[in-house]
Amino acid sequence: MKSCKEVKPLLEKYISGEITEKEKYILDEHTAHCADCREIVILHNRFIAGELPLPESDIKIFKKMRREVIHKIGYKNESVVKKFSSLIERFFTKPAIAVSFALLMFVSGIFIPRLWQNEQQVILGQIKQVAYTNKSFEDVENSPYIFQNVKFKALDGNHIALSFDLLTHIDIVRSKDDPIVKEALAQSLLTSKGVGGRLKAISFSDQVISPKIKEGLIYTMLNDENIAVRLKTIESLRPYKKDKDVQKALLQVLKNEKSVPMRLLAVELLTGVKNSSESVMKELGGKNEIIHIQ
Amino acid sequence: MMDENSSVFNSEQKIIAKEERAVLMKSLFKLNTKYRLAVVLRYYKETPVKEIAGILDTSEAVVKNMLYRSLQHIRKDLKNRGALDEIM
Numbered sequence: 173m174k175s176c177k178e179v180k181p182l183l184e185k186y187i188s189g190e191i192t193e194k195e196k197y198i199l200d201e202h203t204a205h206c207a208d209c210r211e212i213v214i215l216h217n218r219f220i221a222g223e224l225p226l227p228e229s230d231i232k233i234f235k236k237m238r239r240e241v242i243h244k245i246g247y248k249n250e251s252v253v254k255k256f257s258s259l260i261e262r263f264f265t266k267p268a269i270a271v272s273f274a275l276l277m278f279v280s281g282i283f284i285p286r287l288w289q290n291e292q293q294v295i296l297g298q299i300k301q302v303a304y305t306n307k308s309f310e311d312v313e314n315s316p317y318i319f320q321n322v323k324f325k326a327l328d329g330n331h332i333a334l335s336f337d338l339l340t341h342i343d344i345v346r347s348k349d350d351p352i353v354k355e356a357l358a359q360s361l362l363t364s365k366g367v368g369g370r371l372k373a374i375s376f377s378d379q380v381i382s383p384k385i386k387e388g389l390i391y392t393m394l395n396d397e398n399i400a401v402r403l404k405t406i407e408s409l410r411p412y413k414k415d416k417d418v419q420k421a422l423l424q425v426l427k428n429e430k431s432v433p434m435r436l437l438a439v440e441l442l443t444g445v446k447n448s449s450e451s452v453m454k455e456l457g458g459k460n461e462i463i464h465i466q
Numbered sequence: 467m468m469d470e471n472s473s474v475f476n477s478e479q480k481i482i483a484k485e486e487r488a489v490l491m492k493s494l495f496k497l498n499t500k501y502r503l504a505v506v507l508r509y510y511k512e513t514p515v516k517e518i519a520g521i522l523d524t525s526e527a528v529v530k531n532m533l534y535r536s537l538q539h540i541r542k543d544l545k546n547r548g549a550l551d552e553i554m
Contacts, residue, residue, distance in 0.1 A: 184530040187508075187537065188515045211550065212537045219509040224490050419511060426521045442511075443502050 174202050176209055183209060187216050292342065296352065299338070303351035309387035312358045322360035322369065324376045332376065336360075354382040361388040367398050374404045378411070386412060390421045399431055406437045413441040493543040501536045508533055 179202045185191040186199060203210040218224050299317055306312050319336040327333050327345065335343045336356050346353050357380055360373040370392070377385055386409075393405040406425070412418045418441075425438040494502060500522060507513040507521065515533075519526045544550040 180534065184534045187533045188526075188530050190515075208541075211541050212534075215537050215541055224509075423507075423511070423513070423521065439499060439503060443499070443506050 173205065174198065176202075176206060179206075179209060183212060186213065295338070296342070296344070299355070300351055303355035306355060306358075306384060309358060309384050309391055312355065312384055312388070313362060315355070315359070317355075317359075318363060319356050319359035320363055322356050322364065322373065324357075324360075324372060326376075326379070332379070348380050354380055354385060358382070358384045358388045361385075361392050367401060370396065370398070370401050371404055374401070374408050377408050386415070386417070390417060394421060394424055394428075399434075402429075402431070402434060403437070406434060406441070410441060413444075489544065489547075489549045490540075492547075493540045496543055497536055497539060501532050501539075504529060504532045505536050 179199060182191060182195050182199045182202075185195060191199065199209075199213075203213055302315060302317055306315055317338055319338060322336040323334070325333040331345055331347055332353055333343075333345050334353055334356055336359075344352070357373055357376060360369060364370045364373060374389065374392070377389055389405050389409055393402055393409065396402050396405065406422075409418050409421075413422075422438045422442050425434055426442075429435055429438070494505065497505065504518055504522065507518045508515070513521075515526050515529050519529045522529065541550065
């Protein structure tokens with residue numbers, strides 16, 4: 173009968189999911205008589221079967237918040253949303269019509285202020301409809317409306333003063349749940365030229381929950397050229413560390429990010445434990461892998 | 467009566483599962499960062515060994531050894547704390 177030392181390579185293959193039938197037979201012969209190796213196999217099997225889950229309180233909180241947001245923007249009545257979506261798409265995906273409409277609004281804004289006030293309401297209504305239909309960050313990228321020079325100011329616990337340029341400048345106050353606020357926030361992650369603008373948008377993101385904002389934050393974390401912006405974004409994703417999309421993105425950070433603080437934060441968010449940079453750098457860079465009992 | 471019994475049973479199961487998680491977490495946190503990351507990636511993120519090797523910037527053979535040693539350590543720690551039977 174093989175010894176534990178001889179069977180160790182087979183155990184490693186079993187744990188990695190690469191063992192052959194013949195090798196499994198040899199392993200089973202050994203574990204029938206060896207409690208230590210058998211217990212390792214049982215432990216591995218329980219992990220694989222998902223019988224030893226990590227705590228999931230964070231993901232439940234995020235899912236509950238997402239459900240509330242989806243309910244508020246009317247996703248429940250899908251047939252109505254779909255009808256509006258197809259109507260808006262047909263109108264606004266024809267560039268000539270969109271540009272003409274925008275120019276008309278622009279001219280009206282300069283020469284007919286009183287008329288413009290009513291027309292501003294019309295535009296806000298149209299923007300709101302587009303914001304309803306922009307479900308993913310990709311939709312925001314392709315939106316016929318581009319928000320520029322976006323500015324946010326917290327007024328109270330529930331309202332944000334929002335200003336942005338849409339060929340003409342708009343100043344409005346809206347509740348945090350308003351689709352226009354969510355759209356403006358997502359757009360500002362795309363279009364803010366200055367680092368300050370993007371940092372400000374990220375700092376407001378924790379007050380406005382939305383799938384497209386989450387996707388926008390992930391995009392910013394992986395693609396923004398400025399390290400301060402990427403660091404602020406990864407911190408802002410901390411409440412969603414259990415979310416599958418966020419976890420995939422954190423793995424991308426570990427693979428591709430050169431910045432050490434970014435990689436440390438990604439490790440912390442993935443494993444749930446804070447480590448000092450010195451100890452983690454030593455462990456991640458060390459060649460002698462010794463289990464350290466803390 | 468049947469409903470009450472099943473609801474008590476479910477509550478007990480939840481308590482047992484919670485205790486198991488707490489016991490396991492203690493052992494997991496005793497691993498060093500690299501080993502803990504390998505375990506989390508393999509069992510909770512279902513990442514293939516090849517990909518874990520890329521993330522940790524090491525070879526597949528080293529990752530397999532790390533996973534084996536991690537399970538050994540977790541098993542030993544649970545045994546020392548008298549908690550192995552709870553998990554097994």
